[in-house]
Amino acid sequence: MQEVKARCGVDLARCYQCGECTAGCPMTPEMDAGPTKTLRLIQLGMEEALFSLNTPWLCASCETCTARCPNDIDIALVMDVVRQMARLKGKKIPIRETRVFQDVFLKSVENNGRLYEPGMIAFYNLKSGNLLHDVILGPKMLVKGKLPLLPHTSKNREKLREIFRKAEEHEKKAGEGETDSGHGESGH
Amino acid sequence: MKYAYYPGCSLKGTAIDFHTSALVLAERLGIELKEMEDWVCCGASPIHQRNPILASGVANLLLSLSEGISPQIAVLCAACYHNMKKAEVEMREDGKKRNEVEELSGIRFNPEVRTRHFLEILDQDLGLKALQEKVVKPLSELRVACYYGCLLSRPPEIAFDDPEQPTIMERILEAAGAETVPWSHRMECCGASHAVPVTDAVLRLVNDILASAREAGAEIVACACPLCQANLDMRQDGILAKLGVEHNIPAVYFTQLLGLACGATGKDVMIKKGFVSAVSLLREKNLL
Numbered sequence: 001m002q003e004v005k006a007r008c009g010v011d012l013a014r015c016y017q018c019g020e021c022t023a024g025c026p027m028t029p030e031m032d033a034g035p036t037k038t039l040r041l042i043q044l045g046m047e048e049a050l051f052s053l054n055t056p057w058l059c060a061s062c063e064t065c066t067a068r069c070p071n072d073i074d075i076a077l078v079m080d081v082v083r084q085m086a087r088l089k090g091k092k093i094p095i096r097e098t099r100v101f102q103d104v105f106l107k108s109v110e111n112n113g114r115l116y117e118p119g120m121i122a123f124y125n126l127k128s129g130n131l132l133h134d135v136i137l138g139p140k141m142l143v144k145g146k147l148p149l150l151p152h153t154s155k156n157r158e159k160l161r162e163i164f165r166k167a168e169e170h171e172k173k174a175g176e177g178e179t180d181s182g183h184g185e186s187g188h
Numbered sequence: 189m190k191y192a193y194y195p196g197c198s199l200k201g202t203a204i205d206f207h208t209s210a211l212v213l214a215e216r217l218g219i220e221l222k223e224m225e226d227w228v229c230c231g232a233s234p235i236h237q238r239n240p241i242l243a244s245g246v247a248n249l250l251l252s253l254s255e256g257i258s259p260q261i262a263v264l265c266a267a268c269y270h271n272m273k274k275a276e277v278e279m280r281e282d283g284k285k286r287n288e289v290e291e292l293s294g295i296r297f298n299p300e301v302r303t304r305h306f307l308e309i310l311d312q313d314l315g316l317k318a319l320q321e322k323v324v325k326p327l328s329e330l331r332v333a334c335y336y337g338c339l340l341s342r343p344p345e346i347a348f349d350d351p352e353q354p355t356i357m358e359r360i361l362e363a364a365g366a367e368t369v370p371w372s373h374r375m376e377c378c379g380a381s382h383a384v385p386v387t388d389a390v391l392r393l394v395n396d397i398l399a400s401a402r403e404a405g406a407e408i409v410a411c412a413c414p415l416c417q418a419n420l421d422m423r424q425d426g427i428l429a430k431l432g433v434e435h436n437i438p439a440v441y442f443t444q445l446l447g448l449a450c451g452a453t454g455k456d457v458m459i460k461k462g463f464v465s466a467v468s469l470l471r472e473k474n475l476l
Contacts, residue, residue, distance in 0.1 A: 026377040030389045058386065061233040062377035063342035067351055074343070080237050087238075097385035105234040105381070113228045115197035124384055134384070137422060144461050146202045155226040159249060159294075166292045167242035174241075 001045045003175055007081045014071045015039045021065035021075050031055045035065050035075050038082070056082040057095035088175060100128045110164055113154030118147045189313055191262035191304070192254035193221035194272070196414075197229050198265055203414030205458035209443040210264055210306060212457060216450045217314055217322055221262055224253040232267040232415075233381055244285070245293040247275030251303070252295045259300045262309055264443070266413030267380070270339035273303040273346040305340060306443070307356050307412055308348040316363040324451040326365025330473050332445070333369050333406035334358050335397070337416040338377050357442055361410060364449040371404035373397045378419040388430065394419050395427045398435040407469055409439040417441060421463050438466035448475045 005011060015036075022034035033041075033055045041050045056079045065075035083102075086093060093099040101124055108120040118138075125133050141147045154160070199207035214221050230250060236243035250272055254261045263269040279286040279297045286297055310319060334357035341347035341354055349356040352375070358368040376397055379390035398420065401409050411417040420439035428434050440462060447457035454476045459466055470476045 026379070026393055027382075027389060029392065030386065058382075058389070059237075060338075060377055060379055060382050061237060062338035062380070064338065064375075064377065067342045067344050077240060080240050083237055084239055095386070098382070101381065101385040102234040102237055106231065106238055109229040109231060109235075113226075114200075115229045115232075117197070117201045121384065128385070134387070136425070140463065141202065141422075144463070146204065146461060148201050152197075152200060154228045156228050156249065156253075160228045160246065163245040163249060163293050164242065166294075167239050167245055170241055170292060171239050 001042050001047065003085060004042050004078065004081055007084070007174055008074065008077055010073055010078075012039055012042050012073065012078070015043065015073055016071065018070060020068050020070060024064040024068055026062060026064070027058045027060055031058050035059075035079070039073070039075070039078065042078070042082075050082065051086050051089070051091040052094060054094040055079075056086070057093060057098045084171065085175070088171065097128050097130075100124060103127070110161060112151045113157030113160050114152045116148075116151035119151060189218065189309075190220040190222060190258050191260050191309070192257035193223045193262045194227055194250060194253075194268060195223060196227075196263070196265040196268040198414035202418055203265070203441075205461040206264055206414055206417070206441045206443060209441055209447045209452075209457035212452045213443050213447040213450060216447070216452065217310075217319065219309065219314065222257050224250075224257065224261075227253055230268045230271040232271070235271070241288065241292060243271055244275040244278065244289045247272045248279070248289050248293040248295050248297055251276060251297065251301045254301060255298070259298065259302060261301065261303050262306055263303055264306050264412075266305075266337060266339040267415060269303060269305045270342075270346065274343070276301060276303050277345050305348060305412070307340070307360065310360055310446075311356050312348075316359060319360065319446075320363045323364050323449045325449055325475060327361065327445055327449050327475065328365050328473065330366050330445075330475070331369055331405055331407045332361055332366045333371050333401035333404060333409045334361060334374060334442070335401070335409050335411050335416060335420065335439070336374050337411070337413050338375070338380070340412060341375070357410060357412060361442060361445060364446055366445065369401075369404040369406045371400050371406065373400035378416050380415045380419070383415075383419050383423065387426070390419055391423055391427050391430050394423045395431055395433055395435075398424070398427070398437055399433070402435065402437055406437065408445075408466060409437060410442040410445055411439055412442055424464055436464060438462055438464045438469060440466050
């Protein structure tokens, strides 16, 4: 669990389990643990239990927890880091749909430089196996002129792809050890 | 007042009404929004959920595209604002982070650059008095619930108003003659892009938000984010089907209401784009 600390740059021992994050989290009804217990599992080093939680995959990144944590822990970032580590370690993802959504969204951005909403939704339905998802909304949005028929592309697409490539290299290195991660380390 | 304008992807698609109404409004207010060339997607929430430094790298590219126009960047989408402002503040305050992001993106960060949300521009740069002077059709007797959602004011480091109790949208719409209602869910999350992979949770959240707005006596909800507006507007049919609750309350962009107040037509501000029509309500108030 040193890796979570290295990637977040925050010592999670600072969490004293007050429960403020869970109290304000809009997604707790769907979550199995909520943010407070998730942090506790990290403190205890219970990796297997941590990666089996649906909690990080249901986090909507609203950052209410981060804004309200009395001990200045960026809890939404911790959720990002747990998702990132699960992917890098090839863990089974408890909520497959949110992972598929993340992938098709970013693929669309990488391909075109900009997000092409209709294409992204079509790919999402294909990859999630949920072919009829939101099919009622599509035609209605077309009629309203809310869906462009062709993707917009950007001349800076190559620059964007290069940033994607470099960030991928960076995330591998950042997980190798504490020495790579920069600020906030104390565990030597 | 000249700004480098970053629309972002939604504003050229599902939120074309936000883009169009903001441009019409800006023109009437003498605010010049010059669109940055060859902008790319900011990556919204999925980008930092994948890899936080990737989000900062892309944001640094976007910040650099303001060069040659103005270091003041105008943004309308809350998710774009969040990603760009967060990276900007982090790089200005944390030298180590700045080096890391500059190296990753291959772009030098200009510390003069400022990401500004359009609400903030109206309030601080234009000023409410100047806005008031441009109002030709006050939004009289229109009871509006101002909905902030999450990403305009979280984390608190990027907020341009009180992060827990903002009043900026209320003050602006009141300057245009609207009556705003106090209500409980103005800062509650709508679930954002979870609308696609976890739809039922979003129906639950949006149902709570709309119920709270109606309970407070609002006739219409004003939004400042394309995802908030999409969820609050387009998911009302789903709420009726799944939860059996009929809201039938329009959710529009604050720029559409202000545009009308400043004399633009319904067509100018694309008022008919909403799934839940605001037309009869606005006609009743003599705004269309």
